[in-house]
Amino acid sequence: MPDREIPAREVIQYDVVIVGAGPAGLACAIRLKQLKPELTVAVIEKSSEIGAHILSGAVIEPGPLDELLPGWRDKPPPICVAADKDELWFLSKTGARRLPTPPQMHNKGNFIVSLGALCAWLAPQAEVLEVDIFPGYAAAEIRYGEDGGVKGVIIGDMGVDKEGNPKDSYVEGIEIHAAITVLAEGCRGHLTKRLIQKFKLNADSQPQTYGIGMKELWRVESGKCRPGLVQHTIGWPLDSAVYGGSFMYHLDKDRVAVGFVAGLDYADPEFRPFEAFQQFKHHPKFRDLFEGGEILSSGARAIVEGGYQALPKTEMPGAILIGDAAGILNVPKIKGTHQAIRSGMLAAEHLAQNSAHNLQSAGFDAKLRASPVMSELRKVRNIRPGFYKGLWRGLVTAAIETVTLGKLPRTLPLHADDTAYGLLGEYESPDRGWLERELPPRDRLASVYFAATEHDEDQPVHLHILEPDVCTSRCTEEYGNPCTRFCPAAVYEMVEDQGDDGRGRHLQINAANCVHCKTCDIKDPYQIIDWVTPEGGAGPNYQNL
């Protein structure tokens, strides 16, 4: 999309402005203030409360957190259970076989946490250091300087109606200018996407590839939860052509975090990731865990999986990328939080080496690539692409790469997700052996209730379809409108009608359901869905996810 001309607004100035209050953004803010307390640092976050838009499994490696906040174990975040037992299971429709736990899944010394609660716990620690944190404000646009570099961000206007006119509650978004803008938006950040295009940051990288992660927090019947148990499964309900699997992390107070990841490079246009997740819970080995329990909270988010080969250049004039906005999650470990914290700290250390008058983005990219963040990614770079040839070849590649510590002189290439589709009618959906299911939630609408997502209906739709004509013509014929299936919140619906274009249907966008997962932006086959940020404060209200 071309840059709009945005007239100037009220400006406030900071030395550093960080977009996103996830682990990367908050770690960066904290480290900046630890090293150079005289710097002025702001963190802006689109969710109304820190932690409300973020979710993850999550089993975290504490190393980087120990470096950032040495005393944290004496006052840990509210949900923090030491991991002490790992299980990897291969599932068939009726059976389950325990596999040897691969080294990347040994979690002794790690902690099962709620990433949302962790961020909510980190934020006051940043505020104590005088970081200004502003939840409820969405960075909607980049403000470019005359030299073409990044000068800051423009906060989105609030109180705008569906047609774009101001309502009674209208407040114009201000501009925050800073010497350095740190993009910490997480996977497929919308500003990051535009910056990558504008500055051609991925010119030397492989195409980025993603997965969709869906999660539910359950309160199970007394006695069923075994705190500290970390379980993963592969196999059913997926067929061997779809990458992914489940996780079950047992917390305290009879709570179990269960989730499912499906690689978005799947070819079957009829595949339904949310349904795969729900099927998994009904597997005979694990079903009993959920019987009689209740869902406390649920949500979904895309996961960046390209790692080493897909990492874009992470610096540009006036800005840097950290965390999953850059894309540093370790896929075989299914862990990104420790990497995010590392990258945030590294960014802070890079910026703090100069005075406030001379903050420089230049040099950060080289530092990141020379750091443990990159060496960790390099070690596992061939594991995810190894699965392009299916589950079995993938497991073999993974084993080889693990044993050789990633030192083989080869780097497997990555494919883009949106071009992976087979055509409707040509691609044969396999029989995955899915069954009738009864555990809650019954469907995506019931699930989205637990995400507590909220958008004022009277605001511009934040999902822009760049060529709406395609939806009712080409996409219906070629792929059967996969957006109606991959969205975990049932935002996209094909509605039959007697429309004027004679096509008999139109695309209805239930934008208020959106949980900001970004899957549509990634997996739409024509790349015509552009996710932009809605009004600040809108979106999910995840609790303890």
Add this chain to the structure above:
Amino acid sequence: MKILVGIKRVVDYNVRIRVRPDGSGVDTDGVKMSINPFDEIALEEALRIKEAGNAEEVILVSIGGEACQQQLRTGLAMGADRAIQVQADSHIQPLTAARALLKVVEKEEPGLVILGKQAIDDDNNQTGQMLAALWNRPQATFASKLQLDGDKATVTREVDGGLETIEIDLPAVVTTDLRLNQPRFVKLPDIMKAKRKPLDTISLEELGVSPENDIKIGQHEPPPQRSRGIMVEDAAQLLKELRNRGLI
């Protein structure tokens, strides 16, 4: 004139609340808290009156623990001039709140007190009315329109039968209903400015109010689960199922 606005820290209306397993209350652990929506409307109305030149000062008051200072700061960011936190350690019932507010009213002598009609956590809808009675001043509740005219005000109230318009003498208590206004969003720089606005704390004891819990909460229960429906094949089966359940 001064306007006094009462705000309460409540569980955010978006939160999917659950009852604690022992029935002792709603689980508020780690849950998002906000200004009671009706109180936000009350504050918005006060700010509009001030912006129209009919009041010089908007004062916020909230009764609760230290955490409610967060909501007071948000209110200051919206545009209130100063805030008072009445420190109270435990859950406050409407009569106690009304007595505490009366003490603040006697000290500040506002020309108008605007409160939300009810809090969304306990839905009592009593504090405004009790305050007016204790203060011996008029009350106009469920306001959907408020017009000031010197020492009087004309208020349109949302009542069961429709809309009722009354005229009251000021000073008075007005409680707000949903349609009164749409509260403004906070402009980011105002959050910074709010940090420097005065926020004073005074305890219930210092006000001379003792918390009396005349209402004893017995038990909390979630609403009964709806039992699963079944699909029936035809009218004959429907008839059979209705008969089996003793419904016909």
